[in-house]
Amino acid sequence: MHVDHDSAVPPYLQLAEILRKRIESGELSSGARVPSITYLMQETGLARNTVRRAIEVLVSEGLVTVRQGWGTFVA
């Protein structure tokens, strides 16, 4: 899991794309838990808000659902 800060594609979109592919490939199937924000921060080196933004992209696409205090899950 790696994002390129020098890319023309902003990091939050790169991360969204990474997660999207993991979902569409079936690596993360329906109902599966998406890695936590904290974990994704550590894995990618991105800030919390940036990770959240990536997740919000997936939420707006209907790919995942988020529940406060619980986690993020593949729809």
Place this chain on the structure above:
Amino acid sequence: MHVDHDSAVPPYLQLAEILRKRIESGELSSGARVPSITYLMQETGLARNTVRRAIEVLVSEGLVTVRQGWGTFVA
């Protein structure tokens, strides 16, 4: 234009609601320019990112369109 930090409704949703009503009431009609982020920051006392978040809500609702370097306009 006023947001209440003690409200259960987060400021970014309060601002989104304020702008939504100004659009739906016709005070801001189609094609009209939405006040700039800087202006809304000064008017509401909110931070830049918070104002942007409110606008993103309206964008996701299709009420406004944003053009970088130009401005935000009622759809």
Place this chain on the structure above:
DNA sequence: CACCATTTGTTCGTATGTATG
């Protein structure tokens, strides 16, 4: 019940990049 760890939610202040006129 209280307490705590985990996880998501919101906001702030700041900095820098990009686009338009």
Place this chain on the structure above:
DNA sequence: GCATACATACGAACAAATGGT
């Protein structure tokens, strides 16, 4: 070049919800 306006990102702090001890 400059001013304005939006775009992205960082780091920090605290709130709220959940689940387990």
